[in-house]
Every structure is written in structure tokens, then in C-alpha cells.
Amino acid sequence: MADLLRDFRILLRVAWLTELEHKANFFISVIGALAFNAGQLLFIGVLLNAFGSIAGWTPAEVMVLFGIRMASHSMYAFFFRRVIDVDLVVHTGEFDRYLLRPTSPFLQLLTRRFNLQQFGDVIVAAAILAVALPKASITWHPLLALWLVIAIGAGGMLEGALQLARGALAFRLQNTQSLTALIDTVFGTYGNFPLQIFGTLGSILFTVVLPLAFVGWIPAAIVTGRTDSLWFPTWLAWLSPAVGVAGMAAAIFFFTRQSRHYSSPGS
Amino acid sequence: MIEVVELVKEFRKPQPTTGRLAGVRQLWAPRRTVRAVDQVGFAVERGEIVGYLGANGAGKSTTIKMLTGIVVPTSGTVTVNGLVPWANRKKHAYNIGVVFGQKTQLWFDLPLRVSLETIRDLYRIGAADYVSRIDEFDEVLQIKDFMDTPIRSLSLGQRMRGDLAGAMLHRPQVLYLDEPTVGLDVVAKQALRDFIAEQNRVHSTTVMITTHDMDDIEQLCRRIVLIDRGRVVYDGDLSSLKRRYLPFREVVITPGANADTAYIGAKHADRLENADGTISLRFDPERTSAAAVIAQAASTADIADLHVNEPKLEDVVRLIYAEAER
Amino acid sequence: MIRLGSTNALFFRANLALSMVSVALQTVLLVTVWRAVYSGHGQVAGINEADAVSYAVIAMLLWHIALPWQLSSIPDRVREGTVATDLIRPIGVVGQSLLQAVGATVGAIPGVMVGLAVAFAFGGLEPPASTGALGGFLLTAALGWSIAAMLNIAVSMVAFWTTDTRGPFYIYRAVASFASGALIPLWFMPTWLRPLLDALPFGLQVFAPLQLWHGQEPIGRLWAVLATQLAWLAAAAAIVALVSWRALRKVVINGG
Numbered sequence: 013m014a015d016l017l018r019d020f021r022i023l024l025r026v027a028w029l030t031e032l033e034h035k036a037n038f039f040i041s042v043i044g045a046l047a048f049n050a051g052q053l054l055f056i057g058v059l060l061n062a063f064g065s066i067a068g069w070t071p072a073e074v075m076v077l078f079g080i081r082m083a084s085h086s087m088y089a090f091f092f093r094r095v096i097d098v099d100l101v102v103h104t105g106e107f108d109r110y111l112l113r114p115t116s117p118f119l120q121l122l123t124r125r126f127n128l129q130q131f132g133d134v135i136v137a138a139a140i141l142a143v144a145l146p147k148a149s150i151t152w153h154p155l156l157a158l159w160l161v162i163a164i165g166a167g168g169m170l171e172g173a174l175q176l177a178r179g180a181l182a183f184r185l186q187n188t189q190s191l192t193a194l195i196d197t198v199f200g201t202y203g204n205f206p207l208q209i210f211g212t213l214g215s216i217l218f219t220v221v222l223p224l225a226f227v228g229w230i231p232a233a234i235v236t237g238r239t240d241s242l243w244f245p246t247w248l249a250w251l252s253p254a255v256g257v258a259g260m261a262a263a264i265f266f267f268t269r270q271s272r273h274y275s276s277p278g279s
Numbered sequence: 280m281i282e283v284v285e286l287v288k289e290f291r292k293p294q295p296t297t298g299r300l301a302g303v304r305q306l307w308a309p310r311r312t313v314r315a316v317d318q319v320g321f322a323v324e325r326g327e328i329v330g331y332l333g334a335n336g337a338g339k340s341t342t343i344k345m346l347t348g349i350v351v352p353t354s355g356t357v358t359v360n361g362l363v364p365w366a367n368r369k370k371h372a373y374n375i376g377v378v379f380g381q382k383t384q385l386w387f388d389l390p391l392r393v394s395l396e397t398i399r400d401l402y403r404i405g406a407a408d409y410v411s412r413i414d415e416f417d418e419v420l421q422i423k424d425f426m427d428t429p430i431r432s433l434s435l436g437q438r439m440r441g442d443l444a445g446a447m448l449h450r451p452q453v454l455y456l457d458e459p460t461v462g463l464d465v466v467a468k469q470a471l472r473d474f475i476a477e478q479n480r481v482h483s484t485t486v487m488i489t490t491h492d493m494d495d496i497e498q499l500c501r502r503i504v505l506i507d508r509g510r511v512v513y514d515g516d517l518s519s520l521k522r523r524y525l526p527f528r529e530v531v532i533t534p535g536a537n538a539d540t541a542y543i544g545a546k547h548a549d550r551l552e553n554a555d556g557t558i559s560l561r562f563d564p565e566r567t568s569a570a571a572v573i574a575q576a577a578s579t580a581d582i583a584d585l586h587v588n589e590p591k592l593e594d595v596v597r598l599i600y601a602e603a604e605r
Numbered sequence: 606m607i608r609l610g611s612t613n614a615l616f617f618r619a620n621l622a623l624s625m626v627s628v629a630l631q632t633v634l635l636v637t638v639w640r641a642v643y644s645g646h647g648q649v650a651g652i653n654e655a656d657a658v659s660y661a662v663i664a665m666l667l668w669h670i671a672l673p674w675q676l677s678s679i680p681d682r683v684r685e686g687t688v689a690t691d692l693i694r695p696i697g698v699v700g701q702s703l704l705q706a707v708g709a710t711v712g713a714i715p716g717v718m719v720g721l722a723v724a725f726a727f728g729g730l731e732p733p734a735s736t737g738a739l740g741g742f743l744l745t746a747a748l749g750w751s752i753a754a755m756l757n758i759a760v761s762m763v764a765f766w767t768t769d770t771r772g773p774f775y776i777y778r779a780v781a782s783f784a785s786g787a788l789i790p791l792w793f794m795p796t797w798l799r800p801l802l803d804a805l806p807f808g809l810q811v812f813a814p815l816q817l818w819h820g821q822e823p824i825g826r827l828w829a830v831l832a833t834q835l836a837w838l839a840a841a842a843a844i845v846a847l848v849s850w851r852a853l854r855k856v857v858i859n860g861g
């Protein structure tokens with residue numbers, strides 16, 4: 013573990029130096045992330061503006077949900093975003109290099125670039141939470157705050173886990189990139205809704221099959237005290253961050269297994 | 280050091296479709312299996328330099344990728360220094376250095392120095408060792424001239440020298456080189472060969488090299504493994520390879536002016552008249568000697584000049600590759 | 606070359622199956638979300654539930670065709686270095702990219718069919734207001750697609766100047782998706798935002814055709830829409846021409 017952390021630091025330094033080579037790009041990327049998130053914010057804003065509450069949640073509660081979703085997304089973006097590059101890395105043969113070095117190929121994948129541009133996400137998420145949290149009537153407790161931080165981290169892991177599992181398909185299938193876009197769209201668009209909007213069946217599907225619930229809905233329900241909207245008991249909701257952690261572990265395992273099918277292009 | 284037993288690698292590819300609506304029908308195209316490496320076996324001792332030869336598509340790179348742990352074999356076993364490359368990846372990484380002529384293993388956008396420092400850190404090489412090795416490498420490879428240039432701006436020759444330094448920095452026991460000299464100028468090629476020979480001599484580094492450059496082989500390799508369509512067709516030293524594939528030698532005679540050449544041609548030698556007026560006498564060194572052939576020629580006609588053609592590896596390889604084409 | 610585009614899209618069967626599943630899933634989600642959002646509201650901004658649901662589905666499908674995951678093959682070809690030879694071919698990079706866009710659209714048709722079928726099965730499709738409305742929709746949607754294809758090519762040419770194209774593509778995607786009305790019908794936009802949105806070409810790609818579908822008159826009616834679309838198409842073509850001319854110079858100077 014200490015070895016891994018040390019390698020992470022070493023690789024992060026190269027990633028950072030690489031990023032500095034592309035300075036102009038860096039700013040554009042930050043602006044890009046800002047624009048993208050502003051688009052989503054507008055989406056929710058316009059809906060709330062036109063319709064008032066959504067599925068029984070007040071605008072403030074929906075905004076808390078949106079803020080939490082953004083925050084966990086920025087966690088994902090900061091640490092795990094490069095998992096969407098698996099296709100590129102496999103098709104160009106860059107993965108050769110990861111397999112030849114004495115450290116985790118997965119770690120090398122995550123650090124192939126430094127994701128500072130995702131500060132755009134962090135800024136938006138922080139701003140939204142700063143505005144929305146005081147507006148929603150929340151009874152704060154230090155443990156609740158701690159739990160929220162953990163839940164946000166676990167949500168990021170869950171999104172990363174899905175994208176990583178998708179990426180691992182690239183070792184065997186030629187082109188599954190449209191799945192990346194689908195996950196992005198579904199998380200980015202529908203993850204922002206209180207999921208009871210999809211009915212009981214829908215919210216069960218979004219918890220069990222396509223686990224959207226963990227990146228926003230469940231944490232928001234706990235924080236705002238709207239656990240009445242959940243389809244399962246509250247004590248389970250408190251345990252929900254375990255899903256993100258377990259999901260990431262499973263995805264890394266899957267990725268490692270699939271990487272045995274790597275066929276390395278070029279001769 | 281390297282043990283390879285019955286190594287097989289198969290790739291699955293969709294069968295190409297042609298004709299009407301090929302693009303759509305491609306969707307249901309059956310997949311066919313290509314056997315890139317077929318029952319390959321050999322053993323390499325510590326300190327050997329082995330030339331791994333074969334025509335394009337023979338399966339050289341695929342073999343190297345399995346030996347280095349990049350690709351997992353379909354069947355068969357590989358152990359390198361007692362480790363299975365793809366299963367003990369991390370430990371194995373310390374034992375090997377790899378250079379691919381086609382793609383760099385270094386960080387493309389960053390100066391060579393950063394790449395080498397990162398390798399130093401990842402392999403936990405001590406600061407003093409690092410400095411002394413860089414000094415050592417610089418003597419032959421002259422890498423200090425371009426330490427601060429990004430890899431992407433290096434010439435091919437510089438890049439290969441940088442890659443070689445990166446591959447050897449942790450002083451691996453085995454060095455794999457896949458077509459390292461392709462596209463290099465004579466000076467860069469020579470620097471590479473000198474470096475490889477020196478590492479082998481001083482540190483007993485085991486080397487396995489694939490190349491189409493026969494000078495690489497002649498200068499470096501004591502042993503050759505030849506593969507054709509995935510199978511080993513020859514494994515042995517260079518001179519017996521030549522003997523096996525080019526069993527004759529040649530004396531080329533330029534007759535003097537007005538010489539009567541009708542009687543030139545000894546027993547056990549085939550006579551060929553070349554377009555430029557010279558005469559080639561081919562003979563099997565096992566059955567007759569060059570001296571006997573020359574003496575016979577000199578005694579029957581006036582000779583202006585003559586020379587003996589030694590068999591060239593190039594001819595051997597051309598012969599073998601031509602066979603593979605058929 | 607058209608075949609090439611559709612082959613690329615179709616070649617990878619996994620991708621084709623995935624994109625059909627993806628469209629089907631998104632269709633179901635859209636229908637559900639809009640119905641749920643509407644529950645308890647009769648009309649919002651003068652639009653009833655059935656129209657909003659139908660709008661959302663068709664807009665998503667239009668957008669699925671107009672803004673594919675890969676804007677064009679130019680970034681790939683720049684990275685692989687094959688673009689230098691493409692630039693001097695008679696048909697040119699732009700021509701090839703356009704034909705590939707046509708091919709990709711053809712390849713996306715199965716997905717669109719699936720989306721329409723799913724929406725129909727869920728009772729989420731409203732027929733066009735009249736035959737004339739359908740004609741207007743088809744005409745403006747086709748022109749809107751052309752504008753989008755041109756703009757996609759123009760934006761993807763950023764690849765000539767920078768190796769990492771994600772930032773610019775991100776911005777383009779975000780702005781275009783929002784401003785086209787593909788995510789939310791522009792009916793629901795606050796009034797202060799409307800002048801800005803009307804000044805952009807994106808509304809002409811999704812919102813205007815769909816207004817016609819629903820029997821609404823876009824500003825200045827059909828003819829004005831067509832004229833604006835043609836003007837934007839010309840402008841987009843001019844941008845592409847300008848950018849590719851600069852790009853050619855750049856490639857020549859850099860030696861490819």
C-alpha cells in the first residue's frame with residue numbers, strides 16, 4: 013500500500029508535468045467543464061422554474077440532490093476520469109508500457125493525465141451546495157456531515173466503477189464507446205432527479221440494476237430527511253456508501269481479469 | 280534464463296467480407312482464428328545474445344510480447360528467470376528491459392530527463408546508481424546531448440538511444456529488442472550495437488533481438504532462432520545456418536584480355552557465365568577447396584582478377600524468406 | 606465513402622447493439638420523467654403533457670443523429686498523421702467528413718427506429734399537426750441536420766491546433782445541446798434567455814422543426830425559418846472553408 017501511494021505520487025508528477033505542456037488546453041478544459049455543468053444546472057433550474065417542485069421535493073431539496081450529485085461526479089472526474097481512455101490506450105498499444113512497469117497498470121491508467129481541468133466540476137459543485145444546503149431545512153450533526161463526505165466519495169467511486177467496467181470491455185470488444193456516452197448522459201441527466209419520480213419499479217431498477225440512486229438520491233434523502241421517498245428502510249440507506257466502495261473493488265478486479273485478453277496492436 | 284515450451288498464441292479476427300452490402304454483412308461475419316505463434320520452444324542461457332529472425336508476420340513480435348508478459352499465451356509455458364511473466368508481472372518487470380523500434384516506452388511530451396527520473400523512481404534506483412549509470416550509458420549512447428528535449432522532438436536515432444537507456448536503467452538481466460534499428464542511420468545503428476554488446480560483455484545481460492538488419496546479426500548474435508509462420512525452423516549458430524542454407528561458395532574470375540576461357544571449370548564446381556564477362560565457379564567446400572578451383576582456372580587460362588565470395592547471411596535470409604513467401 | 610461512414614458505424618456490432626439499447630433506454634426515461642414532472646400540472650408555458658413528452662422523444666432522436674459521439678474522423682486522422690494525404694485528395698477532408706456524416710446517420714437509423722417504436726408503444730408519440738406540418742418538419746429537420754454536420758466538422762478541426770480536443774468539444778456539446786432545445790424545449794426557457802438562444806443556430810436544428818411538427822408557427826413562419834437556416838448553412842460552410850484553408854497551411858508548414 014505504501015508502495016502504491018509512492019508510485020501514485022511519482023506518476024502524478026509526470027502527469028502534472030505533461031499537463032503543463034498543454035497549458036492553453038488546460039484553461040479551455042476548465043471552461044468546458046464549467047460550461048457543461050452550467051448546462052446541467054440550467055436544465056434543472058429551468059425545470060424547477062417552470063414546474064415548481066419535482067415529485068414532492070421542494071426546489072431546495074432538489075438542488076441539494078443536484079449539488080451532491082455534482083460533488084460525487086467531481087470526485088469521479090478528479091480521480092477516475094481517465095478510465096474512459098481504456099479504448100484509446102488499448103488501441104494505440106500504450107497499455108504495453110503499463111504492463112512492463114513494476115506498478116499497477118490501473119494506477120498508470122488513472123494517472124496518464126492530471127485531471128486538474130475537473131476543477132470546473134469542483135467549483136460548480138461547491139457553489140451549488142453552498143447555496144442549496146442552507147436553504148433546505150437540515151438538522152446538522154457532525155456525524156451527518158462526515159457521512160455526507162463519505163457518501164460523496166463513494167458516489168464518485170460508483171460512477172468510476174461503472175465507467176471502468178465499461179472500459180474493461182475494450183480488451184475484447186472493438187468499440188463500446190457509445191456506452192461511455194450513455195453512462196455519462198444517464199448519470200448527468202437522470203441522476204439529478206429524485207428517483208421516486210420513476211415510480212417504485214423505476215426507483216428499484218435505478219438502485220439495483222443501474223445504480224444511479226447512490227450518487228445523489230439516497231445521500232440527499234438522508235441529509236434532507238426525506239427518507240420517506242426511498243423504497244427501502246432508512247438504516248439500509250445509511251449503509252449505502254459501502255456499495256460504491258465494493259463496486260470499485262469489483263470493477264478493478266474485472267478490469268484486471270479482462271486485461272489478460274489484451275492483444276497488443278502492432279508488430 | 281528464458282525457457283519456452285510449446286508456446287502458442289492464437290488471435291481471433293472477423294473474416295473480411297466483400298461484395299454487395301459488405302459493411303452490413305460484416306456484422307455477422309464469422310470469426311476465424313489466426314495462429315501467430317505455433318508450438319515454439321527454445322531455451323536461452325544467461326549471457327547469450329540470440330537473434331530471433333523471420334519474415335514479416337512470422338510471429339516474432341508476438342513471441343516477444345509473450346516473453347515480456349504483455350500478451351498472455353493461448354497455451355504453453357514461459358519462464359524467465361524462474362518467473363511466469365504475465366502472472367508475476369511486477370517482480371518480472373525488474374528482470375527485463377524492453378525496446379520496441381515502433382513505439383517509445385517513454386513519456387512522449389516530456390524531456391528525456393523526466394522519463395529517466397521517473398523510471399529511476401518507479402524502479403527505486405538509488406541516486407548514486409542513477410548518476411553512475413547515466414554516465415556509463417552516455418559514453419556510448421551520448422544521451423546527455425538531448426536530455427532536455429521532449430521525446431516527441433527527438434530524431435529517431437536519439438529516441439532509440441533514449442529508449443535503450445530507459446530500458447537498461449534498472450540493470451535488467453534480460454533485454455528484449457524488437458526491430459530496434461529500423462530506419463536508423465549508420466552511426467546510430469553502430470552506437471546501439473556497441474551498447475548492446477558492451478552491456479552483454481560487462482553485465483552478462485541476456486539479449487534477444489529481432490531485426491531485418493543482417494549487420495546487427497553478424498556483429499551481435501552467436502545464436503539464431505529462425506521462425507516461419509509461427510514455427511521454429513532453425514535454432515543454432517550462425518555458421519551452421521549459412522552452411523545449411525547456402526551450401527556452396529563461389530570464386531569469381533575475371534579473365535585476361537584475349538584469354539581462352541573454354542576450359543575454366545574444375546571438377547565439383549558449377550560454371551556460370553555472368554553478363555559482365557566474369558565467370559562464377561560454385562563449389563561445395565566439403566568436396567573441394569577454393570585453392571583447387573583457383574589452381575585449375577589459373578592453369579587453363581590467363582586470369583586478370585579473381586575473388587572468393589563468402590556466403591552472406593543476407594543471402595541466406597533472402598532465400599529463407601523467399602521460401603516462406605511461397 | 607458513404608459506405609465507409611456507415612461501415613464504421615456498423616462495423617462494430619457491439620456498438621450497434623449498444624446504441625439501440627441506449628436509445629431505447631433513454632426513450633423510456635424521457636417519457637417517464639416528463640410524465641412525472643407534469644403530474645399535477647395541466648399546461649405549462651401553454652404546452653400540455655402529451656406534447657411535451659412527444660417533443661422530448663423526437664428531440665432526443667434528432668439530436669442522436671445530429672450530434673454523434675464522434676464529431677468527425679478528423680481528430681483521429683490528425684493523430685494518425687493520415688490527414689496530410691487526405692488534404693490533397695480531390696474530394697478533400699471536408700467532403701470525406703460530410704460523406705462520413707451521411708454514412709453515420711444512415712448507421713444511426715436502426716437506433717432511431719427503435720426509439721420511435723418504444724415511444725409509440727408507451728403512447729408517447731403525438732402525430733404531426735397536419736400534412737403541411739410534417740412537410741415543414743422534414744424540410745427544416747434536414748436543413749438543421751446539415752447545419753449541425755457542418756458545425757461538427759468545423760469544431761472537430763480544432764484538432765489541427767491542439768492534441769487534446771476534449772475541452773473545446775465539451776463546450777460545444779454543452780452549449781449546442783442546451784441551446785438546441787434537445788434537453789428542454791425552448792418553451793420553458795426564461796424569457797430573458799430567449800434572445801440569446803434565438804441568435805444561435807442550434808435552435809434551428811431541433812426546436813424550430815419540432816415547433817412545426819406541433820403546428821406552432823416559429824418566428825416568421827416556415828419561410829423565415831428556411832431562409833435563416835440557409836443563411837446559417839452558408840455561414841457554417843464559410844467557416845469550414847476558412848478553417849480548412851488555415852489548417853492546410855498549418856499542415857504544409859509543419860510538414861504534416
Ligand SMILES: Nc1ncnc2c1ncn2[C@@H]1O[C@H](COP(=O)(O)OP(=O)(O)O)[C@@H](O)[C@H]1O
Binds near residue numbers: 276277335338
Ligand atoms: N493484436 C493482433 N490481433 C490480431 N492478429 C495479430 C495481432 N498481432 C499479430 N497478429 C497476427 O499474428 C501474426 C504474427 O504477427 P507478428 O508477431 O507481429 O509478426 P512479426 O513480428 O514476425 O512481423 C500476423 O499474421 C499478424 O497479423
Ligand SMILES: [Mg+2]
Binds near residue numbers: 340341457
Ligand atoms: Mg514484428
